Amino acid sequence: GQNIDQPTEMTATEGAIVQINCTYQTSGFNGLFWYQQHAGEAPTFLSYNVLDGLEEKGRFSSFLSRSKGYSYLLLKELQMKDSASYLCAVRDAGRGSYIPTFGRGTSLIVHP
Amino acid sequence: KAGVTQTPRYLIKTRGQQVTLSCSPISGHRSVSWYQQTPGQGLQFLFEYFSETQRNKGNFPGRFSGRQFSNSRSEMNVSTLELGDSALYLCASSSGQGAMAGYTFGSGTRLTVV
Numbered sequence: 001g002q003n004i005d006q007p008t009e010m011t012a013t014e015g016a017i018v019q020i021n022c023t024y025q026t027s028g029f030n031g032l033f034w035y036q037q038h039a040g041e042a043p044t045f046l047s048y049n050v051l052d053g054l055e056e057k058g059r060f061s062s063f064l065s066r067s068k069g070y071s072y073l074l075l076k077e078l079q080m081k082d083s084a085s086y087l088c089a090v091r092d093a094g095r096g097s098y099i100p101t102f103g104r105g106t107s108l109i110v111h112p
Numbered sequence: 113k114a115g116v117t118q119t120p121r122y123l124i125k126t127r128g129q130q131v132t133l134s135c136s137p138i139s140g141h142r143s144v145s146w147y148q149q150t151p152g153q154g155l156q157f158l159f160e161y162f163s164e165t166q167r168n169k170g171n172f173p174g175r176f177s178g179r180q181f182s183n184s185r186s187e188m189n190v191s192t193l194e195l196g197d198s199a200l201y202l203c204a205s206s207s208g209q210g211a212m213a214g215y216t217f218g219s220g221t222r223l224t225v226v
Contacts, residue, residue, distance in 0.1 A: 033214060042116075042202065042217035043155075087155065099145065099168050100215075104154035 004103035006088050011109045012078055020073045020106045022088035030093035033100055034062050034073045037085045046073070046086075075108075083110045114139065116205045116218035124224045130191040133221045135203030137184050143167075143206040144186040145215065146178060150199045158201075161186050193225045 003025045012018040024032070031050040035043035047055055049064035049071060061074040075082055085107050089100035117136040125131050137144050145168075146158040157170035161180035178188040190197055200222050204215035 035217075042219045043215075045214050045216070048214060089155075099157055099160060101157070102147075102155035 004088055004090055004101060006086075006103045006106045008104070009107045009109070011111065014078055014080060014110055014112050016078050017074065017076050018078060018108065020075070020086050020088075020108065022071045022073070022103060024069050024071075024088070024090045024103075026069070026090060026092040028093035029066055029069075030091040030098060031100075032062075032064055032071050032091070033087075033089040034060075034071075035087040035089065035102075037087060037105065039084070043087055078110050080110050080112070083108060116203055116216050118201075118203050118218035118221050120221060121219065122222050122224075124226060125193050126226055127193055127195060129193050130189060131193060131223060132187055132189045133201055133203075133223075135186045135188075135205075135218055137186070137203075137205030138216055141205040141207055141216075142184055144180060144184065145204045145206070146186070146188050147202045147204065148172075148199045149202055149220070155202070158188065190223075195225050198223060198225045 006022045033048050034046040036046050037043040047062035049055055049062050052064055052066055054061055054063045059076045064071045085105040087105045088103040091098050091100045119134045143162045145160040147155045149155050158172055159166055159178050160168040164180045175191045180186045200220045202220045203218045206215050
């Protein structure tokens with residue numbers, strides 16, 4: 001199967017920058033997603049990377065290095081509302097399916 | 113456009129019972145995937161339906177089943193409930209066309225088995 005590793009928990013200060021890392025192993029990489037999930041709510045789509053490099057979307061950016069099996073989500077100018085779980089999900093074409101496999105998520109706590 | 117609708121939001125059942133959960137995808141989306149989310153295991157894929165056919169299946173026992181109707185609405189059923197089935201069940205809707213097709217999740221059904 002696939003291994004997707006991300007830190008279990010991170011804390012940061014309001015206004016700061018935080019980087020959430022995700023490493024993965026696939027036999028046929030076919031795209032990586034980041035989702036945000038607030039407690040008790042549905043995951044919401046943040047970003048999609050399929051080529052190497054940085055994708056920027058407002059305060060959030062996502063980076064991918066396929067050769068290293070590595071991605072990160074960068075959150076700038078942190079706000080209290082950014083306290084949530086961040087899920088990394090990877091598609092593996094080598095499994096004959098485009099269904100993404102999710103990591104266990106990183107719980108981010110933003111404090112004043 | 114309306115989002116993904118899951119019903120009911122909360123459910124309490126006893127061991128041995130069965131349960132049916134419902135999911136209405138975004139209008140025009142033909143793919144519906146189901147996930148189980150628990151604190152220990154995270155999001156685990158159950159199955160995906162596309163145009164009324166099960167297209168992919170995860171590693172869950174046969175007690176977990178599903179179906180999709182001609183209007184793309186989907187149901188999942190869990191029979192002979194066990195305490196370990198307590199979880200948040202999430203439905204995700206997608207156009208299902210190609211690698212770029214991302215998911216839109218419903219708010220989930222929180223199932224508690226006592």
